[in-house]
Amino acid sequence: MPVEPEFRELIPIFLEESKERLERLTTLVPDLPDRTAVLEAKRELHTLKGAGRMMRLAAFAELSHAAEELLEIPGGAWIPLLERTLDHLSGMVEAIAGGGEPEAPAELLAALEQAKAAAAPQDPPATAPPAEPAPIPPLQSPSPFPTSPAPARPEPVPTAARPVSGAAEVRVDAASLDAVAERATQVRIMALATRQMVERVYELARLAEDGVREPQPTQVLAVLATMLRRVGVELEGGQRRLIRSAEDQLDTMLTLQLQPLRSSFQSLARYARDLARSLGREVAVALEGEETRLDRRIAREIEEALLHLVRNAVDHGIEATAVRQARGKPRQGKIAIRAIGSGDRVRLEIADDGGGIDPERVRERAVRLGLLDATVAAALSRAEVLRLLFLSGFSTREAVSEISGRGVGLDVVATAVARVGGEVYLDSDPQTGTVIALEVPVARRGEHVLLLRVGPQRLVIPSAAIRRATRIAAAFVVERDGRTFAQLGDRLVPFVPLARLYGQPALDSQILLEGVASGRPLALAVDTVEGEQEVLVRPLSAKVEGDRLLEGVALLASGEPVGVLSPAALGQRESLRTLPATTERIQRRRIRVLLVDDSLVTREMERRLLEDAGFQVAAAADAAEALARLGEESFDCVVTDIEMPGMDGFELTAQLRGMENFVHLPVIVVSTRDRPEDRLRGLKAGADAYLTKQSLDAGELVDLVQRLTGREA
Numbered sequence: 163m164p165v166e167p168e169f170r171e172l173i174p175i176f177l178e179e180s181k182e183r184l185e186r187l188t189t190l191v192p193d194l195p196d197r198t199a200v201l202e203a204k205r206e207l208h209t210l211k212g213a214g215r216m217m218r219l220a221a222f223a224e225l226s227h228a229a230e231e232l233l234e235i236p237g238g239a240w241i242p243l244l245e246r247t248l249d250h251l252s253g254m255v256e257a258i259a260g261g262g263e264p265e266a267p268a269e270l271l272a273a274l275e276q277a278k279a280a281a282a283p284q285d286p287p288a289t290a291p292p293a294e295p296a297p298i299p300p301l302q303s304p305s306p307f308p309t310s311p312a313p314a315r316p317e318p319v320p321t322a323a324r325p326v327s328g329a330a331e332v333r334v335d336a337a338s339l340d341a342v343a344e345r346a347t348q349v350r351i352m353a354l355a356t357r358q359m360v361e362r363v364y365e366l367a368r369l370a371e372d373g374v375r376e377p378q379p380t381q382v383l384a385v386l387a388t389m390l391r392r393v394g395v396e397l398e399g400g401q402r403r404l405i406r407s408a409e410d411q412l413d414t415m416l417t418l419q420l421q422p423l424r425s426s427f428q429s430l431a432r433y434a435r436d437l438a439r440s441l442g443r444e445v446a447v448a449l450e451g452e453e454t455r456l457d458r459r460i461a462r463e464i465e466e467a468l469l470h471l472v473r474n475a476v477d478h479g480i481e482a483t484a485v486r487q488a489r490g491k492p493r494q495g496k497i498a499i500r501a502i503g504s505g506d507r508v509r510l511e512i513a514d515d516g517g518g519i520d521p522e523r524v525r526e527r528a529v530r531l532g533l534l535d536a537t538v539a540a541a542l543s544r545a546e547v548l549r550l551l552f553l554s555g556f557s558t559r560e561a562v563s564e565i566s567g568r569g570v571g572l573d574v575v576a577t578a579v580a581r582v583g584g585e586v587y588l589d590s591d592p593q594t595g596t597v598i599a600l601e602v603p604v605a606r607r608g609e610h611v612l613l614l615r616v617g618p619q620r621l622v623i624p625s626a627a628i629r630r631a632t633r634i635a636a637a638f639v640v641e642r643d644g645r646t647f648a649q650l651g652d653r654l655v656p657f658v659p660l661a662r663l664y665g666q667p668a669l670d671s672q673i674l675l676e677g678v679a680s681g682r683p684l685a686l687a688v689d690t691v692e693g694e695q696e697v698l699v700r701p702l703s704a705k706v707e708g709d710r711l712l713e714g715v716a717l718l719a720s721g722e723p724v725g726v727l728s729p730a731a732l733g734q735r736e737s738l739r740t741l742p743a744t745t746e747r748i749q750r751r752r753i754r755v756l757l758v759d760d761s762l763v764t765r766e767m768e769r770r771l772l773e774d775a776g777f778q779v780a781a782a783a784d785a786a787e788a789l790a791r792l793g794e795e796s797f798d799c800v801v802t803d804i805e806m807p808g809m810d811g812f813e814l815t816a817q818l819r820g821m822e823n824f825v826h827l828p829v830i831v832v833s834t835r836d837r838p839e840d841r842l843r844g845l846k847a848g849a850d851a852y853l854t855k856q857s858l859d860a861g862e863l864v865d866l867v868q869r870l871t872g873r874e875a
Contacts (some may be wrong), residue, residue: 164830165500168628172217173217173258176213176217176257176258177255179209179513180210180213180251180255181252181255182426183206184207184210184211184248184251184255184274184428184791185424185425185428186202187203187206187207187248188248188428189424189452190202190203190842191244191245191248193781194238195238195241195246195477196243197234197235198556200233202562204230204233204234204585206494207226207227207229207233208226208394210222210226210228211223211227211230212253212339213241214233214394216612217397218278219254219258219264220266221254221264221266221267222238222251222254222263224266224271225247225250225251225254225266225270225271226251227268228247228271228274228278229244229247229274230247231274231278232247232274232277232278232658234277234278235277235281236281239511239835240277240408241349243273243274243277245258245333245434246270246271246435246439247274248432249432249435249436250270251429252266252429252432252751253432254292255579259593265277273786278826285866286744287621291658294818301337302361304315311708316528318398318845320844326787329649331607331828339832341414342411342414342415342418344797348407348747349404349407349411350402350851352403352407353404353405356397356400356404357533357700359393359396359400362389362393364394365757366386366389366390368461369382369385369386369389370382370386372382374385375707378535384583392527400683406849412607412686414607416457416605416607416649418456419457419458419459419605419606420456420457420458420604420605421455421456421457421458422452422453422454422455422503423451423452423453423454423455423456423510424452424453424462426465426468427449427499427501428449428452430447430468430469430472430499430692431447431449432500433472434447434472434475434497435447436497437472437473437477438476438480439474441476441477442482442483443476443480443481443482443483443495444493444494444495445476445480445494445495445496445497446494446495446497447496447497447498448496448497448498448499448500449498449500449787450498450499450501451500451501451502451503452501453487454501454503454508454752455503455604456508456604457547457603457604457605457606459606459608460602460603462607462747463578464510464582464584464600465581465768466574466578467574467575467578467600468510468512468600470572470575471512471575472497472499472512472573473513474572474598475497475513475514475516475596476497476514478513478516479495479497479514479516479517479518479595479596480495480497480514480516481495481516481517482562482657485517486716489517491515493826495514495515495516496514496515497512497513497683498512498513498514499511499512500513503604505604506605507599507602507603507604508601508602508603508604509599509601510599510600510601510602511599512596512597512598512601513595513596513597513598514595515594515595516595516596517595518590518591518592518593518594518595518596519548519590519593519596521544521547524547524548524550524551525539525540525542525547525550528547528550528553531691533550533553534550542590545682548588548589548590548680548871549588549682551572551588551864552572552575552576552586552588552730553557553573554572554603556756557626572586572588574652574807575598576730577602579600579602580713580728580729580730581714581848582602582603583603583604583606583609583624583626583699583711584600584601584602584603585600585679586599586600586601586730587599587601588858591638592750601751603836608696608697608698609624609698609699610625610626610694610695610696611623611624611625611690611694611695611696611697611699611716611736612624612628612691612693612694613691613693613694613695613718613724613727614660614689614690614691614692614727615688615692616660616661616664616666616688617661617664617666617667617688617692618666619664619666620692620722620724621660621688621712621724621725621726621727622695622716622724622726622727623675623686623727623729624729624731625694625727627677627678627679627684627729628673628675628676628677629678630676630677630678631673631674631675631691632648632650632669632673632674632676633649633669633672633673633674633678634648634671634672634673634674634687634857635670635704636669636670636671636672640654641669646659646662646687647684648687650673650674655674655676656685657674657676657685657687658685658687658732660686661688661689663711669689672687672688672689672691673687673688673690673691674686674687675687675691677729678732678808679730679733682730682733683732683733684729686727695718695719697717697718697719698716699714699715699716699718699726699867700714700715700716700774700811709726710731711727711731712726712727712728713726713728714726714732715774716844717762718757721777722730723774752777753776753778753780753798753799753868753871754778754780754796754797754798754799755772755775755777755778755780755797755798755799755800755801755867755874756778756780756781756782756788756791756792756799756800756801757769757772757779757780757781757782757801757802757820758781758782758783758784758785758788758800758801758802758803758806758811758814759781759783759802759803759806759832760783760784760806760807761801761803762783764783764803764855765783768801768832768858768863769781771863771864772801772863772864772867773861773862773865774861775867777864777867780795780797784806784807784809785802785806785808785811785813785814785817786804786807786809788800788814789814789817792818792824796829797830798828798871799826799827799829799830799871800818800828800829800830801830801834801863801867801868802814802815802829802830802831803832803833804831804832804835804840804844805835811827811831811833812843812845812847813846814871815829815831815844815847815848815849816847816848818848819847819848827871828850828871829848829849829850829865830849830852830853830866830870831844831848831849831851831852831853832853832854832855832858832863833853833855834854834855834856835852835854836856840852850865850870851870853866
């Protein structure tokens with residue numbers, strides 16, 4: 163039954179309250195059947211029942227009432243059934259949040275009624291009024307409190323119960339908001355103060371210009387030197403104050419982004435239990451460190467990764483009940499979901515007490531899939547073999563099911579974690595099970611990177627991945643069995659020669675960078691290390707195929723975009739049989755685009771879209787400047803606005819088509835005008851394509867440039 167119109171405005175309030183109370187109920191389960199916990203759980207369920215009835219959500223209210231009555235039964239045999247009921251109530255809340263209409267779970271209600279009836283006294287009290295007995299389904303278990311009735315058909319693999327990162331809701335305290343507002347005002351005042359410095363610099367420039375005309379400018383130069391030093395000192399002090407205030411502002415903003423992992427963990431636990439039931443397995447999920455706080459943006463980025471790990475723990479890790487009993491293990495498997503905060507990092511662990519991972523089976527599978535030579539595979543350590551599980555397309559499952567065996571999983575985990583600046587660790591033992599740990603930053607902020615050069619190519623790599631830098635001469639580089647080594651004293655260090663991968667000649671002297679990536683040794687050689695910077699890192703666009711060694715694009719302080727090397731990908735290279743094919747996109751001259759628009763904001767937005775795709779972009783503020791740039795430089799494509807001072811985009815396009823050198827130069831018009839007559843006029847003027855700014859799609863613009871130029875970025 164849909165929510166009545168008069169109550170729709172109350173849905174957000176209902177959802178927020180229901181989520182909080184269900185989270186509280188989940189935290190109470192480990193303390194049951196303690197009397198205090200039972201009383202508190204009753205209050206929470208009673209409130210949920212009332213809220214459901216008020217919202218005319220009969221199914222939700224009915225299930226809350228049934229769970230409330232379950233708590234009346236003495237003992238604690240009903241706890242697994244209550245846990246299942248709370249999972250279903252949480253699923254109902256998610257369905258309502260998504261605009262769905264939750265239905266009454268007939269089988270679950272029957273199980274609750276059966277448990278209540280089984281615990282009722284045989285002879286009703288004398289004061290009890292006569293009542294018609296309700297039909298009770300036959301018992302499916304010798305236990306008076308069955309945890310799950312036998313379904314009429316197999317349950318489907320759960321898909322709705324997924325972790326919720328809380329992207330739409332952020333709880334903020336008033337004091338933090340006040341601090342943000344106050345510091346923002348301080349930053350603005352300090353920024354305005356720099357205007358005086360700018361005016362003084364212009365005054366000094368005018369003084370210098372006047373001094374050039376003096377017959378003896380020595381005195382003017384001396385005054386200029388003194389004044390410039392004074393301005394420099396003032397600017398340096400102002401910069402320090404501005405940086406300090408900006409750091410404080412950033413710290414406060416990041417604090418606002420930090421949210422407890424409780425909701426996400428509880429959703430993961432519910433997913434694990436639902437999946438276990440669908441597979442006919444018994445699983446208990448323990449949560450630890452639920453109050454650990456993590457940047458909600460990072461939590462959202464790794465949501466799918468955590469889901470993969472929980473799925474693997476249930477499907478790959480926990481054995482079937484019969485297998486566990488044959489191995490002398492308890493019928494019920496155990497999964498632990500933990501969060502441990504340490505400084506500026508958070509360690510997330512998914513552990514199971516299943517059968518573990520057989521390294522020999524992984525080794526054989528890798529050779530059979532062609533990922534490794536048998537000789538190389540035999541030389542790998544146990545830890546190196548387990549790292550193969552993170553390679554793309556690798557799976558130990560021979561058969562494909564709804565859940566596993568498609569070669570998608572741990573490689574997705576490694577990619578997602580690397581994207582947020584984290585690392586993945588895996589350990590497994592046949593006796594104790596498997597533990598997979600993700601170490602991620604507490605908050606997302608600027609990342610410190612080393613700026614590298616390989617031939618003409620500039621790249622960056624996270625500073626945290628590098629521990630040592632050594633200059634090596636060509637005489638100390640050794641080639642052996644298709645791999646490259648550096649002879650450092652008595653050490654023979656295998657490394658990734660970036661110059662070779664990018665099709666550049668190796669210099670006589672290179673810099674060897676050594677470090678650790680996800681617990682594995684990492685070494686690569688570059689031409690130069692230009693320094694360290696703090697940068698903003700953006701993920702590579704899914705629309706644009708990128709270099710497999712890159713995990714993102716960094717914007718330097720100058721605004722220049724450069725590729726971010728993936729330490730995880732580089733760390734795997736020395737184990738693979740062949741080096742990747744040379745990346746032609748980086749060897750060839752990049753596509754050069756001339757962007758013409760009189761709006762600075764629009765130019766900047768479109769420039770970033772095109773540069774993120776790998777294009778080299780030059781900008782012009784009007785048609786006259788564009789024609790001047792075209793006369794001096796060579797471009798592969800022009801992207802132009804229509805409405806500009808002087809010559810408009812239609813006239814610019816027509817003029818280009820009338821010039822012999824530019825008859826075949828691709829021209830794309832991007833305008834706010836979306837009338838059919840404007841499109842027709844643009845195409846008649848000679849434009850190759852016409853896009854509107856209102857519906858501008860980055861992927862469409864990139865595809866158009868590539869298609870019209872006949873080349874990739």
